[in-house]
Amino acid sequence: xQLVTRIDEVKKLVRELRRQGKTIGLVPTMxxxxxxxxxxxxxxxxxxxxVVATVFVNPLQFxxxxxxxxYPRDLDRDSRLAAAAGVDVLFAPPVEEMYPRGYExxxxxxxxxxxxxxxxxxxxxxxxxxxATVVTKLFNIVEPDAAYFGQKxxxxxxxxxxxxxxxxxxxxxxxxxxxxxxxxxxxxxxNVYLAPAERQAALVLSRAxxxxxxxxxxxxxxxxxxxxAMRELISREPLATIDYISVSDAETLEELDTVRAPAxxxxxxxxxxxxxxxxxxxxxxxxxxxxx
Numbered sequence: 406x407q408l409v410t411r412i413d414e415v416k417k418l419v420r421e422l423r424r425q426g427k428t429i430g431l432v433p434t435m436x437x438x439x440x441x442x443x444x445x446x447x448x449x450x451x452x453x454x455x456v457v458a459t460v461f462v463n464p465l466q467f468x469x470x471x472x473x474x475x476y477p478r479d480l481d482r483d484s485r486l487a488a489a490a491g492v493d494v495l496f497a498p499p500v501e502e503m504y505p506r507g508y509e510x511x512x513x514x515x516x517x518x519x520x521x522x523x524x525x526x527x528x529x530x531x532x533x534x535x536x537a538t539v540v541t542k543l544f545n546i547v548e549p550d551a552a553y554f555g556q557k558x559x560x561x562x563x564x565x566x567x568x569x570x571x572x573x574x575x576x577x578x579x580x581x582x583x584x585x586x587x588x589x590x591x592x593x594x595x596n597v598y599l600a601p602a603e604r605q606a607a608l609v610l611s612r613a614x615x616x617x618x619x620x621x622x623x624x625x626x627x628x629x630x631x632x633x634a635m636r637e638l639i640s641r642e643p644l645a646t647i648d649y650i651s652v653s654d655a656e657t658l659e660e661l662d663t664v665r666a667p668a669x670x671x672x673x674x675x676x677x678x679x680x681x682x683x684x685x686x687x688x689x690x691x692x693x694x695x696x697x
């Protein structure tokens with residue numbers, strides 16, 4: 406595996422790979438890799454000739470009071486894990502390489518409307534502008550045939566699919582199901598923040614989604630009823646503070662009154678000081694979910 410930190414080096418590698426007729430899969434990450442990331446990498450390896458993974462903690466997608474400064478970083482560890490997962494090129498640029506004039510001085514952004522204004526976008530203004538901008542930069546640098554994203558960040562996937570569609574980007578977006586711990590907790594780099602009691606309390610997110618799935622599979626179609634049941638369950642956990650619970654159309658993120666497939670049941674909950682997200686993609690015709 407090659408570790409690359411400069412944009413011009415990546416572009417040179419891409420030119421050579423294209424000359425050889427190779428297909429390229431891109432796996433963008435912010436590092437501190439876990440099994441969810443590695444699943445994306447292995448999927449890309451199975452489908453593409455060459456896998457380029459990125460490790461970049463993007464300051465543009467963090468608010469002023471968020472955890473950019475303390476977000477977990479360990480490039481040596483990430484390099485070992487990525488290599489074992491079959492990554493061919495690990496692109497890990499410093500901030501000044503991606504934003505040479507300073508990210509505070511950026512003049513051009515990619516701004517996706519409507520689907521960014523709900524769910525996480527409502528409580529994290531500017532977050533998805535930062536995501537869309539950095540992902541566009543990575544697409545321009547790597548020029549992948551396909552890019553791989555996890556369903557855990559469901560709104561991010563919708564935003565990126567919308568951007569790719571509306572801007573005619575030459576990349577296929579592949580979504581990979583959520584990877585969970587054996588007890589149901591969705592894997593996340595931020596799980597490292599959780600103290601033991603908080604780690605146990607965090608299971609309330611997956612329990613709430615499981616409750617929603619059971620009710621949907623039993624025929625419940627009222628979004629308000631589902632949300633009330635989830636809210637009541639979560640409220641019993643003293644360490645949990647709800648940011649939002651949403652039942653929406655899985656493609657537009659428009660809130661639903663009556664649930665129809667495909668539906669996205671999503672939530673964000675603070676456990677102590679750590680904000681966690683999770684979701685359930687529910688499809689009525691098959692009575693299956695892409696979460697458990």
